Amino acid sequence: MLTTILRRIPQVASIQRVAVSVAGYSRKNYNRSVDNNKNCKYTKPNSVDNYMTNSVNSSLSSGRNDGPILYHDEALSAAQHDMVLTDINHKKLADIGNHHGMPNLSEGGFSASPFPVDGIIYGKNNRLMICLNCQHAEKPTAPIVNVWFLVDTGSNCTFLCEDTVYEMYGPKCNAISYFVAIQDSKSKILCDISHSHFADVNVLGMEAMLKLKVSIESMNAEREYFRLARISTTK
Template identity: 35%
Template sequence: MSKNIIDEIDSILYPVQMFDLLLPDVHSKEIHEEISKKLNIKYLSNSLHTEVKYVRGIIFGPYFRIFISLPVQIKQEVKNVHFLIDTGSPTTFICEEVYESFKVTMLDSSVYRVHINNIPILAQLPPINSHFTDVNLLGTEFLKIFDAKLTMDFENEYVFLSFSSFNITTQNEFNSFNITTQNGEQKFFQLKYILGGIVGFGLFCLSLFFILKKKLH
């Protein structure tokens, strides 16, 4: 591979620790208060679900930030975590405040394995010198790999996010159940039809026997 091609790839696939995003309007305070209120979900509260089919998000602030909330699981604990969807970042970042709420201490590594909406993923810590150290970013790689569908309605200021992979799995299970049920019902009715025929034929023979017996006497 030529040096020019390598340089071109390096210029595109820059190190994660070099990524930055200016967010003068969004910090931990806004996420805990205004954004949680608009989402109607308390930030870092315990979640009853590890996976959801779809979520409704919001368009927030003067810069029209897109926020959604998804269940995040670490070990056996699941919490509601608010994410800023950033189409300029392929990488997903989870801030230190989230790990602290799970009582997880980040030591030397800036990468941690978590489940976002029941999907295992390696999440990065925001770079220490970045401008979004207390914000979580949901990257496009996550959305692409798991066939997410993102709809944005700027007129009504809401966002709709669904996961096709989840729906397909659920639909397959549903279809499998229906096929099994239909096959079972079909076999039941076939057996019922056969038994009915045997009983009918037996009654016919019995009736014929009594008629012949009566004529003989």
Template identity: 85%
Template sequence: MLTTILRRIPQVTSIQRVAVSVAGYSQKNYNRSVDNNKNCKYTKPNSVDNYMTNSVNSSLSSGRNDGPILYHDEALSADQHDMVLTDINQQTLADIGYNYGIPNLGKGGFSASPFPVDGIIFGENNRLMICLNCQRAKKPTEPIVNVWFLVDTDSNCTFLCEDTVNAIYGHNCSALTYIVAIQDSKSKILCNISHSHFADVNVLGMEAMLDLEVSIESMNRKQKYFRLARISTTK
């Protein structure tokens, strides 16, 4: 039985990191496997799905515990991301902020305990929307701004629309990337400019969630509610 299931990926260029682990495979064995494979040469399989399926099935059917299947997928750059979000724009963010009493791009403030934070499940497309405090990283005297984000685990990168960047950094900003403290005043999150079909949307992506050590919890369909909470480090 697999403990981790991978999504299908469009391209595999080299084998580098653990992608699938098999039940019972210890951290010690994992480390030894990685060390032993550092200098190995691999060829790209004709079919990633077949390669994964055949390898796992062979291991399970024979009763072997050969360890993880190793391969690496190149991370998409920010300009390669695109999301068709025709149901969300600047007016939508303003309306959400008004309805929930936290104006988008209004004055915010950091708290001693940044998480958990409650969010809403918005609209018929069930968008995960949450308001987080944002400020220029390591600039404690700069304005703290309430920013409504779409939480999107399909996006690796985090994006801010032009109006949001202007509210945080000032007008006439022309850079493509910015370092922003998001919800935690000590955080330093790489943010990119929103573009293409989501130019008006702020997107909280996976890298930011991993850096902030938060996960999505407590989804409630009836109350249209969810929560971002800090991942517990206690065992």
């Protein structure tokens, strides 16, 4: 009886078919590539992003089954992430770094105690900005670079803009994803290329924060200050 009712509701039936088709689309057409051999070809994921958004909207409105729908417990891929961060760009990162005595993409260095690290609450949009040391995670002799990140707990993935990648890996390395040691020399954080409305921004996401075992503390609006600190293991 239930099957008969569902078949009589085109949109519900379409959603069922689309939910099945998304698994095939995700596996077949978008696999996250990791820069192990530096032979990966970088392709901006905007087309995937637009396909996902447009397909969902058109499928729900027309009852067709030509687009994907995510299950409620399925993690968003890096290509599906989008953040409107147009108030932060290359110039702003340079200005922030110079103003606080830690120029963006300048030479950095790891310390014995990687955290806590102090950050700033920047601009009218109250962006959480912090400077962290970054290095090619699989090449200990690679340069260590000061990178200004926007901390975003709404993003699961961590992203690096092209300028940052070029500084650490060189302009000839055009992979989609990279393993990066962030602030802690022993860490190995998967980072993707920034794209869409945040192409100029380095974003520190939740997955990286959980792996680094850090949380946001001591937020102070008057001092325009916050801190990333290691999570205590004691209750």
